[in-house]
Amino acid sequence: MDYSLQNHASYIGRPIAELPTPSLLLSKPVLERNTTALLEDVKKLGISFRPHVKTMKCTEVTRMMLGDGLHRKIVASTLCEIRGALDLVREGKLDEVRTFAIHWYRKQVLRKSTQCLYGLPVFPGALQHLHDLSQSLKIQLMIDNEQQVDVLEAYLEKASSKPAPWSVFVKIDVGSRRAGLATESPSLPKLIERIESSSAATIHGFYCHAGHSYATRTEEAATAVLQEEVEGVVKAAKFLIDARPDRRIVVSVGSTPTAHVVSRLKATLPEGMELELHAGCYPSNDLQQVATSLVTPNQQAIRILADVCSVYPERNEALINAxxxxxxxxxxxxxxxxxxxxxxxxxxxxxxxxxxxxxxxxSEQTTRLMQHTGSKSGTGEKIEDSFRVGDKVLLYVQHACITSAQHFVYYVVDEHDVVRETWVPWKGW
Structure with a gap:
């Protein structure tokens, strides 16, 4: 067992210099600023929001992303993340309660289960787990192939009690070439027709993820990708809307780079479509996000603390335990x-x-970081003048999602780098 799981709470109130290494530090003030900024953008646009919980994989950050219950939809990449989110269901943060005026003298309280989208195209081995989880919150599935509809129908046939049709998003590829169907694919209208004719599924919406937006380097470029996302899902949704104008369809777009520029969105949706934004890495950010020029280095909430274990003057290098x-x-x-x-x-x-x-x-990029940190490093420094065995070093990371998945405890610090809380993430698949 990781030692940090046994004693992490004992470090609360202590400076980061006293932490075991390597440790993942989370700046709570930065997390709060980042999540609040996006929630404000979403509010101003009047669109719905579905945070992706795959980056930090923990209750506390998910609660922040949802605005402490203001938003009630999530997307998860693993079954583990869905199980972890059940804590928020128990808190009432993912069990929507709305009060509607029925007449001027009478009100009725209605309960509406949250929507949790399983973000991978569905496969047979996950279905029973997803069905079990659907007893606690509404599970939605991702579809991009007719064979997945066959899987849902086979499951329905074998079920002892007939479950309701699965609510599904059709995954659209707008350029990432990871999952989904391109809008010009002849398979797309066939898939839509296949789902619509099935007793095992019903289309809730169309979903895309612009992973290629990470290659953008300006707000203008990211805005162009965001526009491509919207146009892609709208074009796909029209295959259904044109045939069924009575349907209300959700079109879901987003990635962290395009979420950073969502306030510049000018799209007007056709009648019958509702726009939803999704994003995941924005609370923490990382060097990949800084490289887009859409965030600044001080918007990175994650740092790794490590120890210098050895120094090698002959090759101008040092060894750390990260x-x-x-x-x-x-x-x-x-x-x-x-x-x-x-x-x-x-x-x-x-x-x-x-x-x-x-x-x-x-490099040009490290010079940019120096300007933010106030570092006065000179050209060609010697390693022995910069580091000694036992020194602590703090590192910015390239990819927050993968880095955070490696750590069993997050040390949550204030603006003075004193540990104020410890959070345990959801681990596993």
């Missing part, structure tokens, strides 16, 4: 796999499992 399993081998325009925050021209240039090698990597 390697692949503490960081991840994701990359961006920023060099290496992690950047030393107060000396950003030193980064993790290579790794093995638990070993990270700090080396010098001067």
């Amino acid at each position: 390697g692949t399993v503490a960081l991840s081998k994701e990359a961006s325009e920023f060099p290496g796999y992690g950047i030393v925050i107060d000396r950003p021209q030193w980064c993790v240039v290579r790794m093995s499992q638990e070993h990270g090698i700090l080396g010098w990597a001067e």
Whole structure:
């Protein structure tokens, strides 16, 4: 068992210098600012919001993303995340209670279960688990292939008690080439017709994720991708709306880069469509997000604390105890796999499992970080002048989602880097 799971709460009230390493630090003030900013954008636009819980995978951050119950829809990448979100159901944050005026003298309280979208195209091995979870909250499925409809119908035939048809999103590929059907694919109208004729499923909406938006470098470029997302799902939804004008369909768009520019959205939806935004990494951000130029370095809530274990003057490198399993081998325009925050021209240039090698990597991106941190690093510094065995280093990470998945406890700090809370994420599939 990870030692941190046994004693993490004992570090509450202590400075980060006293933490075991490697440790994942979460700045609560930064998390709160990031989540509040997006919730304000969504409010101003008057659209619905569905946070993706895959990045931090924990109750506390999910609660923030939902605005403490203001929004009641989520998307999850694993069954584990859905099970973890049941804590919020028990709190009442994911069990919507609305009061509607029926007449001027009488009111009726209606309960409406939340919508939790399982974000992978559905496969047979997940169905029984999803059915069991659907007893606690409304589960929605992702579909992008007619064979998945066959799977749902086969499950329905074998069920002892006939469940209601699954509510599904049709996944649309708007350029990421990961999952989904392109709008020009001849398979798309066939899939829509197949679902509509099935007793096992009903279409709730059309969903896309613009993963390729991570390659954008300006607000204008990200806004263009956001517009492509909206146009893609609207075009797909029209296959259904044109045939069934009485239907109300949700079109769901988003990624963290396009969510950062959602306030610039100018799209007007055709009658019968409701716009929904989804995003996941925006509470924490990371170097990949900073590389888009849509966020600043001080909007990164995640840092990794590590110890310097050795120094090698002959090759101008140092060894830290944060390697692949503490960081991840994701990359961006920023060099290496992690950047030393107060000396950003030193980064993790290579790794093995638990070993990270700090080396010098001067670049335009590290110069940009220096301007934010106030670092005065000079060209060609010597490793022995910068690090000693036992020094603590703080690292920005390349990909918050993968990095956070490696850690069993998050040390939540205030603006003075004192631990105020410890959060335990949901682990597993």
